[in-house]
Amino acid sequence: MRKNICLLLAVCCSFSAFAQKQQDYPIQPVPFTSVKLADHFWNSRIETNRTATIPASFTRCESTGRVKNFQMAAARSGKFCTTYPFDDTDIYKTIEGASYSLAVHPDKQLDHYLDSIITIVGKAQEPDGYLYTARTIDPIHPQAWAGPERWVNEQNMSHELYNAGHMYEAAAAHFMATGKRNFLNIALKNADLLVRTFGPGKRTVAPGHEIVEMGLVRLYRISGKKEYLDLAKFFIDARGHKEYNKKSKNPFENGVYWQDDTPVTNQDEAEGHAVRAMYLYSGMTDVAALTGDKEYIAAIDKIWDNMVSQKLYVQGSIGAVGDGERFGGNYELPNTTAYNETCAAIGNVFWNQRMFLLHGDSKYIDLLEKTLYNGLISGVGLDGKSFFYTNAMQIRDSFTHPDIERERSGWFTCSCCPTNIVRLIPSIPGYMYAQNGKDVYVNLFISGSANLKVAEKELKITQQNNYPWDGGLVFNIDPASAMDMNLKIRIPGWAQDKAIPSDLYSYEKPSAQKIEIKVNGKAVDYQMDHGYAVISKKWKKNDRVELTLPMDVQRVIANEKLADDNGKIAIQRGPIMYCAEWKDNAGKPSSFIIPKDVVFTPSYNADLLNGVITLKADVKSVNVDEANQNVSTVTSTLTAIPYYSWANRGKGEMTVWFPEQVKYVDLLSK
Template identity: 70%
Template sequence: MKKLFFAVLLYSSVACAQNKDYTISPVSFTKVKLADQFWLPKIETNRTVTIPASFERCENTGRVKNFEMAAAKSGKFCTKFPFDDTDIYKTIEGASYSLAVHPDPKLDHYLDSIITIVGKAQEPDGYLYTARTIDPLHPHPWAGPERWVRENELSHELYNSGHMFEAAAAHYQATGKRNFLNIALKNADLLVKTFGPGKRHVAPGHEIVEMGLVRLYRITGKKDYLDLAKFFIDERGKRTYDKTSTDEWKNGMYWQDNEPVTDQDEAEGHAVRAMYLYSGMADVAALTGDQEYLTATDRIWDNMVSKKMYVQGGIGAVPSGERFGSNFELPNETAYNETCAAVGNVFWNQRMFLLHGDSKYIDLMEKVLYNGLISGVGLDGKSFFYTNAMQVNPGSKVNKSLEAVRSGWFECSCCPTNLARLLPALPGYVYAQKGDAVFINLFVGSQANLQVNKKAVKIIQENNYPWNGLLSFTLSPETPQAFTLKVRIPGWVRNEAIPSGLYSFEKNQPASVTIKVNGKPVKYAMQNGYAVISRVWKKNDRLAVNLPMEVKKVIASPSLAEDAGKVALQRGPIMYCAEWKDNDGKVSNIVIPKGTTFTPAYHAGLLNGLTVLSGHVLKADTSDTSKIQPVRFTAIPYYSWANRGKGEMTVWFPEVAGTGTVSEKKTMK
């Protein structure tokens, strides 16, 4: 515990010594102890199932063996991709976060043993890339004949480094041990010697090294790391591509390399690469004050949210290249929505909030977390989706190649290990601070121990979110003190389906939010989506917030022609879908007429416990859509689908069958 305290103290002192940084600071996940009925079981499953399974699969698939062969400089790279090293790094990162809040000597020892294997694979000058080191004369085909020569596209050498830096920083901060950190710093120093003005120039083909370098800068205070992160970002747009080509690989868009980042105004290319780039830009902008970066990230975020995002928060619509499509290119049957892109979207929106303090970024982050992100992992904690579909019809010729069944592992297993590292860090997204203002961003049952004006404040949050909007907070400062509490009032309460006009609620009915302190209604001001309450807080003051949860119908912008005349269902932050299991084996012919109402009910024994929506709708005859009949209908949270076998699923429902208008009178009474 002393080591952990020292690590956190060092991190804080370095951060405070910097001249510039995010104007808002997240409350560390080590200061927030969860007691949440929704997230805690998922994080515990991640700790006890997902992380051990990930390590086991890293061993069974040869990922660990690659490091052992690199240390021996003998053998043949035995997995498929040169970035397979990162699956070990990401799992170490997740395990480190878990270890920080749940001490486990056995896991601690195992991590040390894996780190030893990784360290032995590192070359004397710091280079660490098993796809070349095992047999330098016959490296992986994507690697190129020499170091770095294909880094701008497929080698992933710097991508591997970035994930290693993230993992080493997490391990150091969790344990205080330097064994992994020293490996990372040796590699980072090699990058500083190799790249930069007057040295080798490259725009990394798969971003994340920028984020990783910033993590190391925060720990060490070594400005070379921050400068190199900015250098890599500034190198984008300098390579010669065929600007006349519509092929994203040939014109540079796939790599976000078609123009300088400060000139870019659309979310483009490979969606995961994009999220890591924009997150890195936000980090560097915060630490350097680069206003052009800020302007560009704002512009790109607006484009993504208003033109390139699915209703459940998914991004990256196009399977070919796992990439963003054109504006409003959001097909349902072929939707890609990679789980890693959802992880990256959480990273980026957290950073955008820390820059601007606007709740819209947390609104979007919440939508991703509760829907398009956790849909990527099965309820068993060891089966996964790489892609997250919007519509599944096993008989369709259009989307037959998309995933309708979860897999235990993938040849490219970036998504399972990305989830393994994000989930245990979730407590760090709940609260944030700016001066004497405390932000409550996520409604997650927990106890937080903060320092406000250098005095201890404890906040106990209790709720049954996301199934119920009654929120309770008990505030206990060590002595009575004045400070400001900023409680996010979600967009879905304020009649905003998403922070843009891309999706909206069918009925314009903002809900009335009730806020009480010690049982009495309290006046508050609304600011950037937050209810702002400034007062002298005393021990055991109780704040109660009631967020009315109604079932709402979501409609799409007219620009999304495929969703015209259709509705999606939302209650609170949860998006719903219909699955074959609950609807007589078929959902592709369901019609939800205007005026249809739904009843929410919690089912403790269904899919680990959740609230379902039920009502009476219509089903069209598959051979004659003009023929319809009333039926009982059940919708489940989108995140929970595909845990009961293979079959149809859909998120969007037509309000009209065929060409005729469906009358409300034909619904069941």
């Protein structure tokens, strides 16, 4: 284990030395390999990902024919045997997640298996570097979306460059985890083909499904080959130059679906397919950081503001419309048909981490946390082997929409979300800390220890907490010797009466509790800077910081422009959004009314849903007497559970938003 970690740290240090010579993000994340968790909430999920999700993903890649596609491509014989040309990426993403796991949890059997899969992938690569099983198996009769020749359908649905991008991400992860170049060399050979094929004076294309831009940046960071960074920027700048029917309101016809209706520097709204959008904006942020492109920065700032102020669900999900898996118009956030793809939530985490590294503002981590603890981990069941592609806001027995899932599935024909979960979960420790010289940022509150260097001195930070259930946080600061440091601890927006970093959602009443910070047992004055409590001092071994965050239950209300949420509340405690599910509420959580004077009682239940705090309150519920055709309200006990944990106990009703009073009654028939 020590050998693997030392190797990974050597690679990271080599990158850091390279990065110092180049323009880059002013703030750098502390690698996840430098953080060791001792946290029930996240350790259990990372371990489940390692022992259940990763093996299940590889097994399903084999049983569904995804591995066979590579074997047939290597033989140049057979018939593409899965549905979509991007099915190759499910193998790449699983390799990426397995590599992250391997970096901190050595496993000879997994290491050997990865090498065997990489060998199969390498044999499928064509001599010039092209790697795309949907064409290589039978170039005369490629998969329907692929087009008759290489790249001709890339701007639409071939996903050739999308496949390449995920391959680069996986190859970079595998190289950093193991030091082996077997997968990296495959990726570099493919990237060199792209450099020869695309660029000024060569072929031009706006990739149909973005991520190749992010992947090229990853390879640039490893190799230092500037052509990869230049090509990433070239692909981004290619957007907005295709002739579309600009007058059409159909996003497929006017280019909006592909974020291709106008050059990226003219875009000011989050638009189109939500996953593609997140990958584009992440790639733009990477390139902006590495090149200093101010027009990119101005564009992504406007797009972020639009998304957070008009296109974000209360539990951090995005992509409201099922037709095209896309953003709707401004304030178009319906509940009964909310789409909310899990991959979009993952992309939202990627983008907000980058925006923080670029700007140093806690609002980006506030949104990252909101998404991570709610609309993202809702996408994977507690067993690690069942998933949501979409993440509903409301399930009612009297209304069923074909796009909205009521129960989890083990796999999907399009299984991008399960394999995206595989690669996200083990990397979570890498979002906890960041650094800019003597400024050390504490972004996420997860028990465990981290090893950093400040002014060439070793520093260990150990967190002790029971977050997200308890607001009492302890940080033990242990420098190798006395050091000057600015410790910047994020004070979450939710603890400062900000439900979200915009006016899209707000608290009905401010919190009565106060935030308190102590250093070595004494309350201290601190400066606030972009959402961070800054404690500047000469730190000594065994210094101790205590932070108490308010954990009162908050009633969240929506902007009046969100028609579906008018007169309703959502429930939040700390970073966790709550819902009511059929299992705890006589099968009918949609019948509840929560008047303004209701008080919720939190209670921890270690045996429920892997350990959660539930919220209980006496409320009103609508009672229908079918025999006498009477409708009345009765007093009932509402039990709310964390939103992320719903649908782990069977299929039934669920709701996030609750009316405060009865104004009218919908008469529905089955």
